[in-house]
Every structure is written in C-alpha cells, then in structure tokens.
Amino acid sequence: xxxxxxxxxxxxxxxxxxxxxxxxxxxxxxxxxxxxxxxxxxxxxxxxxxxxxxxxxxxxxxxxxxxxxxxxxxxxxxxxxxxxxxxxxxxxxxxxxxxxxxxxxxxxxxxxxxxxxxxxxxxxxxxxxxxxxxxxxxxxxxxxxxxxxxxxxxxxxxxxxxxxxxxxxxxxxxxxxxxxxxxxxxxxxxxxxxxxxxxxxxxxxxxxxxxxxxxxxxxxxxxxxxxxxxxxxxxxxxxxxxxxxxxxxxxxxxxxxxxxxxxxxxxxxxxxxxxxxxxxxxxxxxxxxxxxxxxxxxxxxx
Numbered sequence: 001x002x003x004x005x006x007x008x009x010x011x012x013x014x015x016x017x018x019x020x021x022x023x024x025x026x027x028x029x030x031x032x033x034x035x036x037x038x039x040x041x042x043x044x045x046x047x048x049x050x051x052x053x054x055x056x057x058x059x060x061x062x063x064x065x066x067x068x069x070x071x072x073x074x075x076x077x078x079x080x081x082x083x084x085x086x087x088x089x090x091x092x093x094x095x096x097x098x099x100x101x102x103x104x105x106x107x108x109x110x111x112x113x114x115x116x117x118x119x120x121x122x123x124x125x126x127x128x129x130x131x132x133x134x135x136x137x138x139x140x141x142x143x144x145x146x147x148x149x150x151x152x153x154x155x156x157x158x159x160x161x162x163x164x165x166x167x168x169x170x171x172x173x174x175x176x177x178x179x180x181x182x183x184x185x186x187x188x189x190x191x192x193x194x195x196x197x198x199x200x201x202x203x204x205x206x207x208x209x210x211x212x213x214x215x216x217x218x219x220x221x222x223x224x225x226x227x228x229x230x231x232x233x234x235x236x237x238x239x240x241x242x243x244x245x246x247x248x249x250x251x252x253x254x255x256x257x258x259x260x261x262x263x264x265x266x267x268x269x270x271x272x273x274x275x276x277x278x279x280x281x282x283x284x285x286x287x288x289x290x291x292x293x294x295x296x297x298x299x300x301x302x
Contacts, residue, residue, distance in 0.1 A: 028050075029057045030069070035053055037269065040273070049068075057071035070096055070238065072236060094241075095227060095286055100157075101196050101233040102221055103196055106188060107188070115213075120163055125166035131144045131147075133145065148176070188203070188205025189205075224281065239258070
C-alpha cells in the first residue's frame with residue numbers, strides 16, 4: 001500500500017507483511033459521530049474490517065473487543081492503569097481529526113467575540129425563546145440578532161449540538177438554510193445575522209468571531225487552538241491502538257489508519273464529512289509518538 005511505504009516502515013521495526021489478527025482485529029470502534037466517515041474510509045481503502053459504534057471505546061479496548069478505536073475522550077489515568085495491568089504496555093494515542101463549529105457574522109459587523117452564555121441565548125432552546133438585541137453588545141445601529149444555521153449540519157458535531165438541540169416543549173428561533181452557500185450569502189447581505197456553521201475556508205463578505213469561554217478566556221479559531229482543546233466549540237478525536245511493543249507487524253487496517261494520522265491520503269474523505277485535516281504540528285506529534293521523529297516542543301500540544 002502506497003500510503004505506508006516509507007516513513008511508517010520504520011515504526012518500531014514493524015514489518016509490513018503481516019497477516020490477519022484474531023477477531024478483535026477485524027473491527028474498529030468509533031463514536032456515533034464518526035461512523036459515516038469511518039465506513040467511507042474503510043470502503044475507499046477496501047479494508048477487511050468493520051466499523052462498530054461504541055460509546056465507551058476505552059472500556060471496549062481494555063476488554064479486548066477491538067485493537068483499534070477512535071474516541072473524542074482521552075483515556076483516564078485509571079483506564080490506562082487497567083490497560084497496562086492487563087497487557088503490560090500503554091495504548092498508543094494519535095491525533096486523528098476534529099470537528100469544529102465557527103460563529104460567522106457580516107464582514108462589516110464590528111463585534112469581535114461572543115461568549116458561550118450569549119450563544120446559548122441566541123441559538124439555544126427555551127420554553128419561551130426571545131430574540132436577543134444587538135444593543136446588548138453593540139450600538140444603536142444594529143437591531144435584533146437574527147440567528148441562522150444550515151439544516152442538519154450538526155449531525156456529526158458533538159459539542160455545539162448540546163447547546164442548540166431542542167427537546168419538547170423547548171424551541172429556538174434559528175432560521176435554517178438548506179445549504180451552506182445560502183447561509184453565507186444571507187449573512188453577507190445582512191449585518192444583523194449571526195450564524196453557526198462547520199469549519200471551512202471563509203468566503204468574502206463574512207468573518208468568524210472569537211469565542212469567550214465560561215472562564216472569560218478568549219480564543220480565535222485556528223488549528224492550534226482546536227487540537228490543543230482550547231477552542232470551546234471544537235471536539236478532538238484520537239486514534240487509539242493496542243500495539244504490543246514486541247509484535248513485528250501491522251495489520252492492513254492498522255497501517256491504513258496510522259497512515260491517516262501521518263499524511264494527506266484520506267484527508268479529502270474526512271473533509272467531505274465536515275471534519276478537519278491535521279496541521280503539521282499534530283502530524284509531527286504523531287510521528288514522535290510512533291518513534292519516527294525526535295520530539296520538538298510546540299506550544300499548546302501535550
């Protein structure tokens with residue numbers, strides 16, 4: 001496989017001519033939000049592996065239900081201890097991808113940042129929802145904040161969905177557009193609109209807002225704040241492997257999914273589902289974890 005030839009061939013002396021493992025190597029466990037992208041990746045690579053939904057990837061890997069998993073939750077110290085007690089080594093953790101929601105306004109709107117509490121008031125669910133006035137943030141020229149979004153765009157985006165998905169008898173006043181292009185055009189034409197949408201290259205006429213978390217800390221949106229966990233409207237996903245240090249091969253599925261964390265192949269499929277590709281710093285950290293590169297200190301990466 002072209003993907004793994006080269007740098008990954010040196011991974012801890014592993015050979016690339018491995019055969020199949022036992023049944024637990026025939027599946028990869030993923031959270032609900034990643035099922036569609038995982039299935040597309042498996043199909044495009046023609047892998048003999050099945051993606052299975054799991055709400056507890058860590059527990060399942062400790063129980064040897066799978067040797068590959070993708071989770072938005074980092075392992076607890078107690079879970080690592082259980083894993084290490086059972087297998088004699090720690091699980092391997094690599095950056096995989098992330099989902100991100102950006103808050104977008106008209107280019108001429110002078111607002112620079114919005115708080116999480118304000119987002120809940122503007123886009124959230126309430127039994128008697130009311131439109132928020134711009135004069136609480138800006139001047140008299142601006143009137144009512146008109147919340148807008150793209151229909152069904154949050155199906156794979158975990159954190160922000162918790163803020164805006166409604167249960168009866170609650171409702172929101174957000175107006176939904178069928179396509180992102182329509183949303184962006186509407187915001188570019190009306191300085192009173194505020195929208196949320198998945199991370200993408202910005203079109204003309206609109207710009208992103210910084211987000212202020214509940215501790216009063218302000219963060220702009222870039223790949224470093226996303227993958228370090230500082231940007232409040234992002235959700236980082238990690239690839240976890242049960243990779244014995246004395247095993248001298250990688251399965252095809254391991255080669256492929258590890259390769260996704262090291263380069264460009266498969267990134268188009270990931271982006272099509274609204275997730276973002278890894279920046280060079282994250283790829284370097286993955287290579288360090290795999291003993292392919294020497295460590296270099298980057299701010300924000302742990």
